Amino acid sequence: MRPGSDMMVVGDADMSKETTEPETQASGNDNQTNDNNEKMVELLKAVYHNGMTALKMFFEEVAGQIVNQERYGPIFVFQVRDASKNVYACGFFLQELIQRFQSGNDPAQWLSSFFFEMMKQEGGKGLPNPPSGEEETKALIDKTLVPHCIAAVREEFAPEQVHAGLGFVPEHGPVFEAGFPSIKDGNNVCAIPLHVLITHHLLNRDPAEILIQGLYNIREQHGLE
Numbered sequence: 001m002r003p004g005s006d007m008m009v010v011g012d013a014d015m016s017k018e019t020t021e022p023e024t025q026a027s028g029n030d031n032q033t034n035d036n037n038e039k040m041v042e043l044l045k046a047v048y049h050n051g052m053t054a055l056k057m058f059f060e061e062v063a064g065q066i067v068n069q070e071r072y073g074p075i076f077v078f079q080v081r082d083a084s085k086n087v088y089a090c091g092f093f094l095q096e097l098i099q100r101f102q103s104g105n106d107p108a109q110w111l112s113s114f115f116f117e118m119m120k121q122e123g124g125k126g127l128p129n130p131p132s133g134e135e136e137t138k139a140l141i142d143k144t145l146v147p148h149c150i151a152a153v154r155e156e157f158a159p160e161q162v163h164a165g166l167g168f169v170p171e172h173g174p175v176f177e178a179g180f181p182s183i184k185d186g187n188n189v190c191a192i193p194l195h196v197l198i199t200h201h202l203l204n205r206d207p208a209e210i211l212i213q214g215l216y217n218i219r220e221q222h223g224l225e
Helices: 034-055 094-103 109-118 134-157 195-203 210-223
Strands: 062-069 073-081 087-092 163-171 171-181 189-193
Touching: 034 062, 034 073, 034 094, 073 094, 073 171, 087 094, 087 189, 087 210, 109 195, 134 163, 134 171, 134 195, 134 210, 171 195, 171 210, 189 195, 189 210, 195 210
Parallel strands: none
Antiparallel strands: 062 073, 073 087, 163 171, 171 189
């Protein structure tokens, strides 16, 4: 299966009325018991409710949906309107939302920050269309993801030299690698599968942020600030 081919894109929700319940799609896992299914539905509803409540602290018009993505499971797609009625959409993973809401580190501010960042681009920003074939996938990787990630990691850690580019890991397939040549002993490279970067891009999330966080983790492991 080509990278990103199992990404399910949510169309614009009707934001003329308040969304009170998430639209869920069955996972199709017949092995789960009814009890587990019910618990999962309740969990999804609770996380969805928390997300909607958090965003309504900053935006008047908020809508959302839940989709099930084959590789990553439930994904929450929220949409907000700015003062000019332009729609901005962003997607989040179940586990990261659970961790954020349980952390107590101002989840509403964190969630809204993605939309405030997108609003720097006037006119709205819906979810990108996924690549429709191998050529479009290759073009997305070569012309968008790779140049952006290289520029972002090098800018973040300048003037330190940072290695960045495509690689291959047998267990995960094609990856984007970034690392510090100056670190000679131990782990000095962060490698993220390309399908992960593509998925973040399709959710209007900055794929470079995963790499940057991974590189900061490496520096911390080596006692570097």
